[in-house]
Amino acid sequence: MDLTKWLSERDNIGHRDDAADAGFTASHIRAAIRAGRVRRIRAKWIALGTAAPDLVTAATNGGVLTCVSLARRRGWWVPPDTDAGVHLHLPPHGSLQVDDVTAHWAKSLSPRRPRTLEASIEDALADAAQCFDLDQAVAIWESAMRAESTTLESLRSVRWRSAAARRCLEHVRPGAGSSLETLFHVRLSSWGVRMRMQVNLAGHDVDFLIGTHLVIQIDGWAYHSSSADRTRDIAHDAELRMRGYTVLRFSYAQVIYDWEHVERTLAAAISRGLHLAPALRNRARI
Numbered sequence: 001m002d003l004t005k006w007l008s009e010r011d012n013i014g015h016r017d018d019a020a021d022a023g024f025t026a027s028h029i030r031a032a033i034r035a036g037r038v039r040r041i042r043a044k045w046i047a048l049g050t051a052a053p054d055l056v057t058a059a060t061n062g063g064v065l066t067c068v069s070l071a072r073r074r075g076w077w078v079p080p081d082t083d084a085g086v087h088l089h090l091p092p093h094g095s096l097q098v099d100d101v102t103a104h105w106a107k108s109l110s111p112r113r114p115r116t117l118e119a120s121i122e123d124a125l126a127d128a129a130q131c132f133d134l135d136q137a138v139a140i141w142e143s144a145m146r147a148e149s150t151t152l153e154s155l156r157s158v159r160w161r162s163a164a165a166r167r168c169l170e171h172v173r174p175g176a177g178s179s180l181e182t183l184f185h186v187r188l189s190s191w192g193v194r195m196r197m198q199v200n201l202a203g204h205d206v207d208f209l210i211g212t213h214l215v216i217q218i219d220g221w222a223y224h225s226s227s228a229d230r231t232r233d234i235a236h237d238a239e240l241r242m243r244g245y246t247v248l249r250f251s252y253a254q255v256i257y258d259w260e261h262v263e264r265t266l267a268a269a270i271s272r273g274l275h276l277a278p279a280l281r282n283r284a285r286i
Contacts (some may be wrong), residue, residue, distance in 0.1 A: 135183045
């Protein structure tokens with residue numbers, strides 16, 4: 001096999017020891033570098049010109065992609081408006097060779113794998129816990145759980161070193177259907193009100209039930225993807241109101257960019273007793 005073809009099957013970048021295992025001799029690799037067909041990155045990495053910039057940055061610095069850089073590659077949720085800079089997990093005494101890198105200097109939770117440019121899931125989550133506010137970090141964790149089919153029990157078995165990671169673990173809930181719901185749940189967890197996720201009412205699940213009668217629906221980007229979906233949601237909302245529930249819907253933009261309005265609305269609803277059964281509300285007014 002040609003070396004360039006071998007690299008093209010490996011994200012256009014590869015470790016020289018892997019190339020040797022595939023049968024490419026050191027002289028073969030040096031010839032490809034001299035001919036300009038392959039680029040040498042430090043001592044152990046070679047790449048094509050089409051290699052992804054984030055992987056090249058990781059190889060250049062002797063680190064591995066972590067935090068939101070790994071999240072992007074693996075399809076986890078990433079907080080909106082996060083800058084596009086590369087996040088690298090680096091050994092405590094490593095060094096940076098380029099700018100525009102967010103460095104996470106830490107000993108790895110798992111054994112270092114010298115032939116990879118991606119951090120372990122556990123290291124990436126630990127770095128995200130240090131890098132983001134609690135609500136966003138937990139949303140990243142829960143998104144990773146869904147994408148990687150990782151269980152809460154598995155995360156609990158990890159020997160997390162930082163207080164930030166242990167705090168994330170305390171807030172992780174496997175039932176969230178989206179990262180938007182995770183943000184909502186974490187932000188309201190300190191309110192001291194009874195709140196349940198994914199509760200079946202009148203034949204359909206609702207995103208949140210506060211108290212016994214305040215229903216919260218979080219409408220993400222995919223909301224109203226069809227007329228049938230919209231019709232079903234309107235009918236379900238009407239049925240819930242007929243049964244004495246109050247239904248509040250919040251959009252993606254409201255949760256992400258106008259959280260103060262969401263908080264004020266929820267506080268007003270709870271102060272009016274809308275989270276209680278109608279009989280209890282009326283009794284409180286007497």
